[in-house]
Amino acid sequence: MGLFSIFKKTDTTPAPAPSDDDEAARLAANSETERQQQQARQREIARATAMKIDAIESAMTFDIFNEPEPAWGSQRAARPAKPKTAAGPDTQALDDLPTTILLRDDDLPQQAVAAETAPVVEEIAILYANGQGAVAEQLLTASVAEAGGDRTVWWMLFDLYQVSGQRERFDNLSIDYASTFETSPPPWNAPAEPAAASSGWAGLTPTEAFAGVLDPRIDAQLERLRQAAAASPVLRLEFSRVTAVEPAGCALLLDTLRKLQAQQRELILVGADALAALIRDGIAVGRRDDTEAPWLLLLELLQLLNREKEFEETAMDYCVTFEVSPPSFTAPHKVATATARKVSASPDRFMLPPLLEGQLGPLLGQIQHYADQYQTLVFDCSRLARIDYACANQLHASLAQLDKKIEFRDVNHLVTALLRLLGFADIARIYPHNY
Template sequence: MSQEEPNAGGLLSKMVRFVRNPTVNWTELDNIEAERESQYSKQMLKEMIERKRRNDFVRKREFDQLRKLRQRGSVASQRTEDPMARPSFFQSSMTSPGERAVTLKKIDEIEAQMSQQWWKNKPTTGMGSTAPMSLPSEPITAPFLSTAPLSTIAAMPATVQPLFTEEAAQAAPGRSSAPAAPPLVPSPAPSPVATVAPPPPAEPEVFVHEPDLEEAAIRFASGDHEGAEAGLKEVLAQHQQDDPQQQFDIWMTLFDLYRATGLREPFEALSLDFAARFSRSAPLWFSLPEQLGAAAAPASTDAVPAVPARSFSWSAPGALTLQSIAALQATLARAAAPWTLNWARLMTIDEAALPALTKLMGQWADQDVQLQFNGVEALASLLQSKTVSGERAQHTDWWHLRMAALRLMGALDEFEMVALDYCVTYEVSPPSWVVPRCSYAGDDGQVSGQAGAAPAPESLLQESQFSPSALLQEPEAPRPRLSGVIEGDAEPLLAPLLALVKPGQPLLIGCEQLVRVDFPAAGSVLNWAAEQQAAGQAVQFINLHRLVAVLFNVIGINEHAWIVPRKN
């Protein structure tokens, strides 16, 4: 009687599984194998990720060793000119040119093999050719020096030797037929190179205003908005028969008046006339008082300094709904950073609000903002309870929200584990990790990111390739600004701006949100600009609306500083 393998779904096989697992319920015996396979595949994915990290670390260490060997050989070639110098390790270990050629060949083979293994499974989109790395057949040409930053060029020696000695280059395979190239010598430059300052920016055009606009500018500076509007309309009627290009500044001055006073209806009516007159679209509407919000200075006779915007603070309710998120988003649009959000009272989140909150956290992560999270434990506990591995009862939006929150916090390791659980649970690819731009700090001590920081390179190849703009770029410094209504003495607002002056550069004062300057304040600006001119410091007031720009010309500030009106 031949023995046959019992059917996997038969009673006998089920009895065998029950004997092997006496503690398992009879109805759950069929699920044991499926659970084991799921655990096995999950463990395999974890081991794959760990193995990839370990291989990347080993490759990085081996490439570092190869670079050290090359640098050591370069130093040895430089010291051969001095007969009394002590031989280096590279020279002492290589007794003949043939041995050095063999070593160079082995290094080439190792690099080519590692390069092929490294990029074997990598996508080639946007990476160009993935040919194995090898030693260049010719020395680096001189135009490559133009991509190096000034500080790097200053640190270079006067003469740069080739990568290997001439004898080794002749003995290396593939180089015997080519003549030996002379050492790469950069063009002589004045010393020290690092002190060379960038060329000064081009001077702006001289602002020449229409004389008929002076009366309207004086009325506006005195707070007579209605009189300024009537005066501008009268000037516009007087120049109605002039060339359209000569009337352009008058129209733009009236547009600036409406935007500075927040009058949208007359602005839109004027836009229709402007489009019919010039056959082009009118300027875009915006309200300076609305942009300033609570920070706008009130129109009073006393000098009121600009009120700094306070940081924003928000506390999550017990049940977070879609309306709560919409209100939060609208409030943040008018709030100044840093933003502090407290999640301590959070108990649940409406499922209809999950996509909106996920999108909002993604926007925060992609912005150069500072975020402070309090009560992070409540938020993390809620999201963790809704994203249990292997349970498909919960909506996938919970998983997306948790991964968006982890990305915002800069928790890469935890993000990968959650993404792995998401992949195992739903058998779909999880969202990929993107380096956040925001600066995050939590009350649990976790700090990550820096606003405006460049993302880390994804590979050693990207680490070795660079561009001049990326290396020469400096972090953006605070920009001098004047905003609101300035009345009385403007000296307290102008004095702190001198701390932001860059040596050899003009002081650019942004006036995009400057609403009005009265006569006493304009007089103090005149005295301050004259002092800066006497001290040799150039000053530019940029993006002024035209009523303030005309006033500065009337007062005489244009004789000591540059007046640059806005273009829109």
């Protein structure tokens, strides 16, 4: 009961009429609330649209891209002969050409800077190269709203968020991207945290590509990996061409993966998600096979892929099936992943370190040694997060003196913009990673 009701008094003083300022504030508040509600509805619609588009594109991708892109310089297996028609007598000849010959320069996965955004893209590239990531982010955020149909600044901002580990902002940008372009946004691929021994490592990357059936015959490949691990802190394993698994092969691969992790080796996995799906298709809850190896390898792959929720669900299924305590999840610290659609790294690709800053120093000697051995120089930039302006100029001057075919593969879009600005396109081909 209120104070006035106790003493039987009422306040008869009329409320003051709202002033113009109060009314304006009330209208502004209502307008802001309506704007926020409308924006929330738009985001929900965009999220639903993105989910539908993902489902459609996943089905299309399975049909179109279910065969991984060939490694650099490799030949694609000839297809079965097709009957010639009057309209296309030379079709079979084109089908039998390797992909690297069939595609012209304009067809390869390059993304040129659009003329209307070139000045701001170049300014952002220089700021980012010189370590001013916060200022670059502000300019990119402002430029996204004015980019129109050009996606360059969007891709640069996606890359900046991934390099700096800003997952929440990346997800918010993904919703806006799906709403603006009515297509799926890029996936989140957090950069691997390199081991202390590999933070500045550069050089040829030991690679093993597994194909066919994962059975005891892979032991020779695994032995090569174990030997390479003694000299190289970074190893690359490709599973995109594996078609079946056997328990004995799973046990061998599981043992090697655990040993490499114990040795603090940084791993780059290609097609690990496809291998996990393949193993999952061959097991069932409650069905005990001859060994637990496929289950344990699946759990190991989910852990390396940092899929904690899937790991926990699979661990419970494993617990029910074998009546044992489920293993616990440990987040990976030295693992990077690549999709099967990316060009596979062959042993002749030279991997650049995550950061090039100041002076190239000994790296120039390594590059020269690499150039002495190969006519085509392919630089793997999948780990390269940033190169500063001085280093980029020094690298350009060094490469310009070589009479070689030069390529930069899997470059993030921030670095791509800087390389184009400094004239790298005149001496090399630049292939940004696909979004």
